[in-house]
Amino acid sequence: MTSPSLVTEDLTIRFGGHVAVNSVSCAFHPGELTVIVGPNGAGKTTFFNLISGQLTATSGRVLKDGTEITGLSPSARAHHGVGRAFQLTNLFPQLTVLENIRLAVQARSGHGWRMFRPVSGFRELTRKAEHYLEATRLSTVAHQAAATLPHGDQRKLEVALLMAMEPDVYMFDEPTAGMSLDHAPDVLDLIAQIKADTSKTVLLVEHKMEVVRALADRIIVLHNGELLADGDPTEIMSSRIVRDVYLGTAQGTGGEDAA
Template sequence: MSEPSLVTRDLTIRFGGHVAVNQVSCAFHPGELTVIVGPNGAGKTTYFNLISGQLMPTSGSVSKGATDITRMSPSTRVHHGVGRAFQLTNLFPQLTVLENIRLAVQARSADSWRIFRPAASFTALTAKAEYYLEKTRLTKLAHQLASALPHGDQRKLEVALLMAMEPDIYMFDEPTAGMSLDHAPDVLELIAGIKADRSKTVLLVEHKMEVVRALADRIIVLHNGELLADGAPGTVMASDVVRDVYLGGATEETA
């Protein structure tokens, strides 16, 4: 197996007397899609927040390759190749679809600081943005405001923004939350396409078992902030302990 692209070591966070994530150690590898599951309040999104930098740990560490990113801000982690899509869409609502993606491309480019240069002069940036529009089948919506898009297309736009940042690590927090049955397959197909690139590492928080079965190479189960199980999907989901804790517990969750 290749060297890990992302490692958490004894990752822990306390809120007062409550330990939300407790000494979670995991290594994630390129070419692998890991789904993180667990009952309500298990610590899944908190663990995600620690990896992406929205929260700072009480103890433990996060490494991207050989680089310790534990105390880096979320924006700095993005420049180190850690990209995240949130459970709720995180867009610029009063900009068009194309403008949203062009900003993401610009943020990744060497010209990211030149914010007062006319947008029309960024020919190469616009061309690259159009490439991601095409990859995510949003070309026909290029000049619509993000706020005017149906929820399903907003989720596709968020995936396009993440792809435009060209991360090595892709993190998705319940990517099909709130989506209709018609739109969910489009987003899952985009994630499957990212997974097919064996240089990328994909982490996914999800509770819909049909999504887990369709995409997972590996499943991690968190319970009360601790790592309960880690392994191949069939092995993990066949475990009596996992079935009691996860399948026998709440399945509609937001934690």
């Protein structure tokens, strides 16, 4: 197996007397899609926030390609190749779909916004943006304001923005949350395409077991902020303790944890 692209070592965060994530150590590898599951309140989203930098760890470390990034901001971690999509869409609502993606391409290029720049530079940014529009099947709504898109297309646009940043590590937090049965397969197909690139590492928080079965190369189970199980999907899904803790506790809740 290749060297891990992302590692957490004893990652921990406390909120007052509550330990939301407790000494979680994991290594994630290129070419592998890891699904993180657990009942509500297990710490799944908090674990994601610690990796991507939205929260600061009380103790422990996060390493990207062997370099510690624990103290870096979310934008600095993105510069190191850690890309994060959220449960709620994070778009510029009044800009068009194309403009949203072009901004992501421009940010990735490192040029930033400049009033005076060669027209050819804008053409190159637009060409790259159009590539991601085609990849995510959004070309037909390229000139539509993001705010006017149906929820399913907004989720696809968020995936397109993440792809435009060209990360090494993709992190998806319940990517099909709130989507209709008609639109969910489109987003899952996009994630499957990313997974097919063996240079990419994919982490996915999900509670829909049909999604887990379809995509997972590996499953991690969190419970009360601790790592309960980690391994092959077939073994994890058939584990009695996992069924009791995850399926038994979470069945019928349908929502994501607040922590």
